[in-house]
Amino acid sequence: MRPRLLGYFAALVLMMGAFAWAINDRMPLNFDAERERTQLYQVTRDGQISNVFSLTIRNLDDQDHTYQLSVAGLPSLSLDSRSISVPAGASRLEVVTVTANPDDLQQPSHPIVFTLQAQQDADIRLERETSFLGDIRR
Known part of the structure; x- marks a missing residue:
């Protein structure tokens, strides 16, 4: 047993522990929220301002999940879709x-925040910040 060999062994044990912690601590969900670039905003028939966003949702878990989508940042924000189902690994x-x-x-x-949370497990939850555009000259 030489000191160098003990040092290598300690480094290997430390790296294996860090790897095991990283695997165990990962979030089984990932998603991106991007505003559609083709049109900045729209004015609806009833005078509301709307933005269209593309959400890419990746279920990294080994079971199917239904996610609850919410948005915050302005008092009157509303979504057209609130529940999204994604199969396992898809x-x-x-x-x-x-x-x-x-x-x-x-x-x-205006900065807004999308929140995606699994209905079956409250620990599976992610937030993504993006921006809401509108014309204030109206």
Whole structure:
């Protein structure tokens, strides 16, 4: 037993422990939220401002999940879709429309946060920040 050999053994045990912790601590969900680039915003028939977002949801778990989608950041935000099912090990592209009252828009761009949470397990939860665009000159 030489000191160098003991050092190598300690480094190997430390790396194996870090690897095991990283595997055990990973979130079995990943998602991206991107605003559609083709159109900045739309004005609906009832005068609301809407933005279209593409959500790419990846279920990294070994069981199917139904996720609850919510959005926050402005008082009058509303979603057209709230529940998304993704099979185990699969990904899904979901296009959602977020609508807001133009009276709540104080600037051209507002930060908003999408929250995706598994209905079966409250520990599976992620948030993504993006921006909501609108015309304040109205």
